[in-house]
Amino acid sequence: MSHLPKIIKTSPAPNQTLAVEVMDEYGEILTKHVACERPLTILLNWHEVVTLMTLGARPDALVLGYLKNQSFISDLEKLETVIIDWETNSAAVITTENTDHLDKKLQKKTVTSGCGQGTMYGNVMKQLDDYQVPQVTIKQSDIYATLEALTHYNDTYKAAGAVHGCAVCSCDNGQAEIVSFVEDVGRHNAVDTLAGELWLNHQTGGDKIFYTTGRLTSEMVIKVAQMGIPTLLSRSGVTQMGLDLAKKFGITTIARAKGNRFQVFSGQQQVIFDVKGNQA
Incomplete structure (x- = not known):
């Protein structure tokens, strides 16, 4: 069976929406829902990487997908633990993979046009030189x-x-x-x-x-x-x-x-x- 990291959640999952009172154009009070945006700070081997603003629906998948897409980690077999703690709004990822390159990657940052202000680190584009997805109709x-x-x-x-x-x-x-x-x-x-x-x-x-x-x-x-x-x-x-x-x-x-x-x-x-x- 393929290896999967241990997922530890130290507190209950947060609400996705919150009921609030609003006033409409006629001065009447209505109950509506707003999305619950919250910060989630990612730590890789206890080194702070970034703080994302998120609903927090599936935080373990979010932080692992983020770290993989930024080329901070690449080996699923070396992942040990993912700790999600909503009391401190943090997600700690522990791996035996070499992360000595982290400081250098964090020095090069591009703030993208993604809503919520996305960020791309390091030489992600360089790694995709001459890359092609499968050609499928x-x-x-x-x-x-x-x-x-x-x-x-x-x-x-x-x-x-x-x-x-x-x-x-x-x-x-x-x-x-x-x-x-x-x-x-x-x-x-x-x-x-x-x-x-x-x-x-x-x-x-x-x-x-x-x-x-x-x-x-x-x-x-x-x-x-x-x-x-x-x-x-x-x-x-x-x-x-x-x-x-x-x-x-x-x-x-x-x-x-x-x-x-x-x-x-x-x-x-x-x-x-x-x-x-x-x-x-």
């Missing part, structure tokens, strides 16, 4: 089926708004499966959580579709490329750098996707239009 009908399946999610957004949702999906001959879905205050946190789950579950991304409610920035495209997922689906738009990187990595980028509408920004040759009337 996707049917128009499977895009529609995936979007339909996703309408049953977004619970926190429906209750409180102010969050993004991301999902790892699969679809074959119109049968869509949402492998995992997560919401967070920043879409970069959500994608790191999903990356951590794939890693912990020893799953690969070559046969998956990645969905996000947020825009496709360079950071989002890089993280999806690191997961090895060939198709990126977004309800929102795409930035110029995000599109350039998607083309570089060979990712099929489908944006403005909602209902029976979508726009293919890269990888057009990978899309098979099989729905009569070409509804897109």
Whole structure:
């Protein structure tokens, strides 16, 4: 059996939403919900790395996905313990992997355009030179089926708004499966959580579709490329750098996707239009 780290949670999981009283345009008092954003400081072998703002839905997957995507750790077999402590708002990751490179990596930081202020460390792009995701075709009908399946999610957004949702999906001959879905205050946190789950579950991304409610920035495209997922689906738009990187990595980028509408920004040759009337 493959090794998995020991997960220790020293306190109960925090609430995702909080009921508050608001006044509407007629002066009437209503009860609404707000998303519960909170800090989570990541420590790697007790060395402070970064503080994320998060809902904290699946913190162990979030911190492991973040550390892996930033190339701070890479060996699942050497992970020993993940300690989540909401009393101190901290997540400590203990590994026997060599982390002597940590200080040097932390010196080079790029603040990205991710909502909640995403951050990329070190030479992540250099490690992706000449990298290509698997080249996989996707049917128009499977895009529609995936979007339909996703309408049953977004619970926190429906209750409180102010969050993004991301999902790892699969679809074959119109049968869509949402492998995992997560919401967070920043879409970069959500994608790191999903990356951590794939890693912990020893799953690969070559046969998956990645969905996000947020825009496709360079950071989002890089993280999806690191997961090895060939198709990126977004309800929102795409930035110029995000599109350039998607083309570089060979990712099929489908944006403005909602209902029976979508726009293919890269990888057009990978899309098979099989729905009569070409509804897109």
